[in-house]
Amino acid sequence: MLRFTTAGESHGPGLISILEGVPAGLPLRAEDVDRELRRRQQGYGRGRRMQIEQDAIELLSGVRAGQALGSPIAMLIRNRDWRSWQEIMDPAPRDGDPAARRRAVTRPRPGHADFVGMLKYDRQDARDILERASARETTARVAAGAICRRLLEEIGVSIGSHLVHLGGIDAETPAELPSDLNAASDASPLRTLDSAAERQMVELIDRTKRAGDTLGGICEVVCRGLPLGLGSHVSWDRKLDGRLAGALMSIPAVKGVEIGMGFGAARVPGSAVHDELGADSQRPRAGHVARATNRAGGLEGGMTSGEPLMVRVAMKPISTLMKPLGTIDVITGEPAAATAERSDVTAVPAMGVIAEAMVAFVMADAVVEKFGGDSLHELQRNMDGYLSQVAARTDW
Amino acid sequence: MLRFTTAGESHGPGLISILEGVPAGLPLRAEDVDRELRRRQQGYGRGRRMQIEQDAIELLSGVRAGQALGSPIAMLIRNRDWRSWQEIMDPAPRDGDPAARRRAVTRPRPGHADFVGMLKYDRQDARDILERASARETTARVAAGAICRRLLEEIGVSIGSHLVHLGGIDAETPAELPSDLNAASDASPLRTLDSAAERQMVELIDRTKRAGDTLGGICEVVCRGLPLGLGSHVSWDRKLDGRLAGALMSIPAVKGVEIGMGFGAARVPGSAVHDELGADSQRPRAGHVARATNRAGGLEGGMTSGEPLMVRVAMKPISTLMKPLGTIDVITGEPAAATAERSDVTAVPAMGVIAEAMVAFVMADAVVEKFGGDSLHELQRNMDGYLSQVAARTDW
């Protein structure tokens, strides 16, 4: 079982990510993680902070001489602007008064955790909530996901994503996705494969920025090379569909998740939804049975089908608007303009990278669950044995 | 913490549902559960088995004299047709030969767990998989959900659902939902509030049945009366968005979940998405702050906002078609027509009831998590204390 835990506030000393359960022997370098952190910081429509951050991990544990040890891998990502925030965010009380705070945030942003969090946790300053509810937390997710990705790469599984919609503009998806999906999508400032749509989106972002507004969108995550039979149908909480959806919907600002045809599958008859099976003359992988279609998005009955996993994730617009929405001051009850602290117009390109990380975690967990193995070598041997078993069964 | 566990095959002796963690003192009768089981069995487009089943629970534990004891509540739902299946499904081996089976299913249905399950679990008979991957398992979910619903009712929370789409036909949602949503939707054979659409859907089902095909659709679940502040923003796996999506996407055949505006939130700017806050002159509930809109669907930052929870769940068409799809025989590798065992055209109306059950579980779990309490009285006292605290904070 893989487990991951994150900690850290947006303007505190830093973020921590611990991933536990990684097989020993996995080759791993800090650069493997830093590369993904950089990918998360890309994207047209981000504000100044992305440049400040230049995130990089300090590997605190679980790795030695470039290999995982099997012990928990802890990563620390320092917040580069901590010094300028220290007075506000200091863990230690100031002047003997635990309640003394500076610049209390009392005008909660609609759509954010601010308001509810203040009441639930009984805080007088929305900063006590928003610092953790911030999208900055996803840095720690991407760090853990980067290690999961490394594990998946070793067994031939790749994960990529691309933006398919932004604020009303659809990007066309090519009939066949590029074999190296991220190489293609990362080349675009919006991580989209449709350069015509990209131009429109850039314009829309510029226009929206001028209007002080924000934009949401949709990314598609694709995971290729998965062996069939990860996950299970036997219990509700072992089904991969649910585990994936749970992980993806936990990303801040995500409001929708769909697998394969998703909502589209509700609109057409079964004969246009289910993927017919036919024996594969090519048979590129053990147990592979040809299907002309992959409308299921790679999951059947809560298990991987051997086809690429395809999920789409919808993100609402960022809830901090530079032209602020109406709210109330929680202390006075008076109408007010919501706090406006950050200035990104959209984070949808980054969300794709975060969604990749969550998919990587869920799939790596499913791999470890199915194949066990305390060392990478053992995991691979167990997987090979299984693939041979499946190949023998399907070698008609 | 609430936990629920289900067991049972579709044509085995019966289904078991255990719900654990229910506060002592909750008034509970078998009828409370049976009523929900009946709701699950409604719906135009279901086949003969729905009539056979007439599900009812035997309360095996955890309830005495009409009150929960705090101990695990186990419910047994006998499969009424067990006798006719006993020879095929008997747990005991036949004739000394553990492998002797009758009527082995070897032609897996596209879109079902059959094929992958046979390879993963190394079974020669798809029945070993399909019996558990069956939608029949959701009976046990509805049973557990019915108890969660009882708990929620005691603290003023109601859950209902209605069908909003079937196989290409949208049902219009009234501007204001009926106060007793299920009274209205259950009155419809399709559990929809739009009688014009209903007529079209009935025709579509009849037509589809004649074509040997199946239909999917979309239901909306609405949960009202929730206190604000359930769930949390602090860790990825405590966020209610993720927990809800995970529970809902684990329902068989569900391919998409969205909260509030969902995918629609990706299409418009933030100013048209986020719900502005304004102090409420009416103030019907503690801590209630008026919002003209509820596009967030009742969740902000992973927590309930105090507004109704609104989720939409998309179900693909049933994967057993009477006009079977093409598949292969797993034993011979030859092309074949898929097995066709059951005859429902659509189960979308029932899916709404199942989705209600999953929402009930997640929300009851969140209630117990936040308010603790080993007895209903204690839980209510804790909740009242919290609501007073929130009311004091918002009594400007």
Add this chain to the structure above:
Amino acid sequence: MLRFTTAGESHGPGLISILEGVPAGLPLRAEDVDRELRRRQQGYGRGRRMQIEQDAIELLSGVRAGQALGSPIAMLIRNRDWRSWQEIMDPAPRDGDPAARRRAVTRPRPGHADFVGMLKYDRQDARDILERASARETTARVAAGAICRRLLEEIGVSIGSHLVHLGGIDAETPAELPSDLNAASDASPLRTLDSAAERQMVELIDRTKRAGDTLGGICEVVCRGLPLGLGSHVSWDRKLDGRLAGALMSIPAVKGVEIGMGFGAARVPGSAVHDELGADSQRPRAGHVARATNRAGGLEGGMTSGEPLMVRVAMKPISTLMKPLGTIDVITGEPAAATAERSDVTAVPAMGVIAEAMVAFVMADAVVEKFGGDSLHELQRNMDGYLSQVAARTDW
């Protein structure tokens, strides 16, 4: 991951045990479980109910034609005296009054859950607590453990136990334990290997029964054939020592657990505690390295060492004394004699069987965790691969 859940009250309709995560293909018959249930009902010093019960399971799910399916295995053990208790224990309210109960128990037994449970769960009748806090619940544990034992048998692991102490009388342990430990211990009415001590114990039980008192004791559980390397040192909650101790201390009335030398290891220097390693010329098992001693009891650093697992479990005397202890009536606050409902003098022999079940669960879980595998065949192949790897490393 294996999970097990139990439900059921002592005098309710029955007990339920669900075990989830068992690999498909495990040969399994109801008799495999019933045999263990009978072993639990043995033991000199038990009262009349043991004869009444004659426990046997109904296999409700997860097994077909003598093989596990991989789905949850649910077992129902009916309480044979349910009819005579139905009026008292009926889940349905009587006469429209949910609070109407018969024969309320208001004089809690010292040493039992009665008193605290009534206050915690806010119940007026200790029966609402004691019915679940009863040792009867362990029947469901033994049922789940019996399946785990079957899984372990398939990979060459055996579990047995014997009584080593009863109420002040030590049983001598032979220098070498019998190869079939349970064959030897089950032959004794006290499950002890020391027939001289057995005679004394029988007398003590008779004497204690006449005195209206009860007795505790200590059992040793021995698990042989375990591969080295189950469990882990990497995180506190993955260490097998803790998982075993947690499972064993959760058995009703257990107050102490020790592994290997246990408390004795605190009394002598390290040179008399740690087991020196030497290459084994015989080398009966992969990776086996001879050790002249097994003071560690088969666990080093939270992992199995390849030596037999040895744990000792101490049980306090039964808390229902026929010559009742002093208590108070919870309703009136008056001094009173505690309720005396059952009449066993001691349950230590049965406790050994229950402890075996808990050890079986923990070890089977550790096996599934390490070797993964959805089918028994896969699990065995993975384990064989690992054992070969270990053998190659230790083939000097």
Add this chain to the structure above:
Amino acid sequence: MLRFTTAGESHGPGLISILEGVPAGLPLRAEDVDRELRRRQQGYGRGRRMQIEQDAIELLSGVRAGQALGSPIAMLIRNRDWRSWQEIMDPAPRDGDPAARRRAVTRPRPGHADFVGMLKYDRQDARDILERASARETTARVAAGAICRRLLEEIGVSIGSHLVHLGGIDAETPAELPSDLNAASDASPLRTLDSAAERQMVELIDRTKRAGDTLGGICEVVCRGLPLGLGSHVSWDRKLDGRLAGALMSIPAVKGVEIGMGFGAARVPGSAVHDELGADSQRPRAGHVARATNRAGGLEGGMTSGEPLMVRVAMKPISTLMKPLGTIDVITGEPAAATAERSDVTAVPAMGVIAEAMVAFVMADAVVEKFGGDSLHELQRNMDGYLSQVAARTDW
């Protein structure tokens, strides 16, 4: 639900401890944790490193202006000697060769995780195992426990410990324990309350040090002020006995745990074990019912009884002997003397502090579980309500 996660190797950059689920508003300073870390570093018989370490935390998250925020609290404890170990422990590969290591440890210490760990995780250098299996990891446990202790203090619960046995020498326990147990025990270099035994123990340690040997011992942990009714009897894994034993037996080198009379309860009849109840004329606490004895050690039926929690924990001698035990070289298979890296004679006094931390975690978790509450204020209000309820029930 509280969760805690630790990471870090003994000679890596540092240790990380994350505690999650702490109510917001808990007053908390780094000194609260550092104080406990210092207590862990005390104790006669420790080697040089204790002085080097001078552990102190950096609070990375979850605390602001001296109060917990409700978000995960991450603490970093730097290893002060990291610079001198960096070449050996560097996460980055050296010279392009991932396998290049210095000073490989190949002679595993009997009694340690070394040997099994190398085979299980397929490592060539026991350092890859021993760095994590080290007692150094317990620093992170003490850090998390210190926060739990702060939470418990706020609701009137205190935790202390003292050493009751060392390497064959019993310390006498006074008839009444000091009201501030740790003030008394921490004043002793061995954390014992018996100064005569202390002198003998010091001599024994000196003698044992000269002999190159090591010593184990037993500590008793006492937790006072607990409300009755924490934990539960309803399910095996909710019983506090098991949760405590699991947490304590997971401490490195612990081989035995007992609650209350523990193993002693197996030796006498029930009438000498169970604690009779009598109404309390003093009634110092809500729901308190006088008991002349506390042989149960504060737990009945898996729940706190309102009496002090008393557990005893047995630790084996340290497995690194300066006069090394016989082992084999894992690479060559040749007989060898075990590696001897550290020089403590005994760590039993420190183990008491670690055991306190584990008890603090389990009890704080049980408090949060029962009383819920996102803020300290809410938790206290819920607890007060419960105590009033209990008081009303016992106000005869």
